[in-house]
Amino acid sequence: MELNSLIFRCFASGSSGNCYYLGTPHTGLLIDAGISARTIQRNLREMGLDFHNIIGVLVTHDHADHIRAVGTLGERIHIPIYSTKEIHEGIDHNYGVMEKLRTSRRFFEPETEWKLFDFTINTFHISHDSTDCVGYVIDYRDQRFMIATDCGEPNDKMCAYMRTANHLVIEANHDEQMLLNGPYPTYLKERILSPKGHQSNRTCGQLLRDNFHNGLRNVFLCHLSKENNDPNVALQTVSEILEDGNIIPGQDLFLKALDRVTPGPIYTLDNDIITEY
Numbered sequence: 008m009e010l011n012s013l014i015f016r017c018f019a020s021g022s023s024g025n026c027y028y029l030g031t032p033h034t035g036l037l038i039d040a041g042i043s044a045r046t047i048q049r050n051l052r053e054m055g056l057d058f059h060n061i062i063g064v065l066v067t068h069d070h071a072d073h074i075r076a077v078g079t080l081g082e083r084i085h086i087p088i089y090s091t092k093e094i095h096e097g098i099d100h101n102y103g104v105m106e107k108l109r110t111s112r113r114f115f116e117p118e119t120e121w122k123l124f125d126f127t128i129n130t131f132h133i134s135h136d137s138t139d140c141v142g143y144v145i146d147y148r149d150q151r152f153m154i155a156t157d158c159g160e161p162n163d164k165m166c167a168y169m170r171t172a173n174h175l176v177i178e179a180n181h182d183e184q185m186l187l188n189g190p191y192p193t194y195l196k197e198r199i200l201s202p203k204g205h206q207s208n209r210t211c212g213q214l215l216r217d218n219f220h221n222g223l224r225n226v227f228l229c230h231l232s233k234e235n236n237d238p239n240v241a242l243q244t245v246s247e248i249l250e251d252g253n254i255i256p257g258q259d260l261f262l263k264a265l266d267r268v269t270p271g272p273i274y275t276l277d278n279d280i281i282t283e284y
Contacts, residue, residue: 013147013276015174018042018050020156020229021267025073027176028054029145029152034124037064037086038143038154040076044084047076050270058084062124063113066090067156068137069097071104078104081111089113089123090141091130097138117141118164131168134159136203144168150276152176156230160202161214169218174276177214179228179245179264180205181235189235205230208241212248219254225261225274225281238264 011031018026024042028035032055040047051057064080066088067073077098081088088111090098095112098104115121117130117139127146134140135157142155142165153172155165157180169175186196186207199205206214215226228241241264246256256262261281265271274281 011148013150013152015152015227015274015276016050016054017176017227017229017265017271018047019268019270020265021231021233022072023233023268024075025156025230026076027154028056030060030126032056034060034062036123036126036145037061037080039067039073039156040064040080041072041074042076044076044079047080053270054273058086061086063087063089065128065143066094066098067133067142067154068135068140069094069101070137070157071101073157074098074101075103078106078108081108082106085111087111087113089115091115091117091139093139094137094141129168131164132162133157133165134162134203136198136201142168144172149278150174152276154229158206159204161206161210166214166218169214169223170220171222173222173278174225174227175215175223176227176229176265177211178206178230179208179211179236179241180230181207181232182237182240182244183207183209185237185240186232186235191234199235205232208236208244209248211241212245215245216248216252216254219249219252219260223260224279225276226263228262228264231264231267233267238266 016028025039027038129144130141154176
């Protein structure tokens, strides 16, 4: 692995917590911090890193499973916490954040390009029932990484960025039949299925099929529900829809369902399709 390689690792992805590392082998970003600071540190140390290697946390929205550790990271460890004004206001009022952000808060205007270290960052709005919700598009050298989690109804800006991304983390939250036949109360099923809820495997597959381009190398399915989804079901549904569009996982792109609670491998993101054995 070269010192300037772009690497990605999922620490956790699901309703019990979300956190991702994106950067180089020596400097990087966290996207969301919905697991404990101690767990994040342990995962970083497995990579030969620690908190001093983290230049910032990018927050997608203010639900507890995405922000649980931001107070500790921001105020005790002094890592800048980046998000929109509205998301920061939501963090202020979230009961799950025991230590409130003061000196570590950093604001950006959504849909306005900005730079952090060697990363160029763009954002786009996502329809979700939080105070505000954004997806991130992060450029490093000649690689474009995009993350869209907790997606309700897709929008044109999100689709346009998908058509330019080389590496994509995208929500495949639930199988619709598993959700409808599952144990959740009606109000929660309706919330998940609403335009401000979560994206199904089927919608995810259709989005990928309709916005696929030859530069898209690697796709990671994120935020899978424990009760209403299964990694094999998600992969099968998305793969079948892609194959209907003559897009073959393993040949035209790498497709992986991220684990909900177990840290994943370290992936090098470049112009090649990842191969796992």
